Amino acid sequence: MELVAIQMNAGPDWPANRDKLDALLQQLPPSRPLLVQVPENAVVFGNRQAALDLAEPLGEGPIQGQFCRWARELGIWLVVGSMPTRIEGSERLHTTSLVYNDKGERVGHYHKLHLFDVDVADGHGRYRESATYAPGDELCVVDSPFGRLGLSICYDLRFPELYRALRAKGAEILMVPAAFTRVTGQAHWLPLLQARAIENQCYVLAAGLYGEQGERQTWGHSVILDPWGELQACLPRGEGLIIAPLDLERLSRIRREMPVAQHARLSAVWRDKHEY
Incomplete structure (x- = not known):
């Protein structure tokens, strides 16, 4: 079994992003089973109105239909890092990660818990x-042939209590699709990912957007x-994919020995000392 992360540059135009994703997916190795993750905002990025226009109700629409077909036709487990989904009765959206099995069935979804409301010293700023x-407002752990997948998205990475809760729910692979800024990524991306892997004794699969978007x-x-925090594969820049083998026996051994x-x-301790 192998893990795959796809790295790409995305913009506000879904057809262009779709074609790029399709070309990258055609580069997958022939071996199966594969667990493939695409980045946060791979569907649409950098334009609020485009996100509003492209958003679909969960479980409906041509964009989700495309991901379903890719998973089924390629025979892969496919994790969509995020796409905008509609909330009934609200003008706001969810940013949602979707999990499809190799039959093209959606077997899990997760709405991003932590929203990136920050100021960053880059060209965008705010x-x-x-x-x-x-x-x-809900955690999601998905059963799969690769182990239990704990879902998260980008800014969630800064909140270790989320990953501790995913581990408590049985997570063995932490999914961290992202669109980290260059400034915050250079400072914190790898240390945070390694911390989440080490402290939870989980594999971490983290596909990121790359490049200039305006x-x-x-x-x-x-x-x-x-699960020891050791780097199995990395793509620092450009577009492409990385692949690493999954060793669940190593994961079990690490957890058993420590x-x-x-x-x-x-x-x-907190409960004992702070009961009311």
């Missing part, structure tokens, strides 16, 4: 995801990490 998107610059550096999940005491 980011306010909450102007367009609403936060989700006044925005994304970091790329898609990586695959093992059972940190069983040793964790903070929640019990």
Whole structure:
């Protein structure tokens, strides 16, 4: 079994992004099974109105239909890093990760919990995801032939309690599709990913957007990490894909020899000392 992260540059035009994704997916190795992840905002990026126009209700629409066909025709498990989905009765959207099995069936979805409302010293400067998107309110762990997939998106990476909760729900592979800015990526991307891998003893699959998108610059550096935090594959820049083998026995051995999940005491100590 192998893990694959696709790195690409995306813009506001879905047909152009679709064609680029299709060309990259045709480069997949012939071996199966494959777990393939595409970045956050691979469908549409950099234009609020384009996101509003392209957003689909969850489970409906031609964009989701395209991902379903790719998964089925290529015989892959496909994780869509994110796309905009509609919220009934709201003017805002969810940014949603979708998981398709190798039959093209959607077997999981996750609405991004943490929204990127920050100021960054780059060409764009001010980011306010909450102007367009609403936060989700549920965790998602998906059963798969590769192990249990814990879903997250980009800015979620800065909140370790989310990943601890995913581990508690049985996650073995942490999915971190992203569009990290160049400034924050250079400073924090790899250290945060390695921390999430090490502290939760999980594989980490992190596909990133890369390149210039008008006044925005994304970091790329898609990586695959093992549960010891060791780098299995990395694509620092450009477009393409990275591949690494999945070794669930290594994961089990690391967890067995250093059972940190069983040793964790903070929640019990806090409960004992702060009961009302």
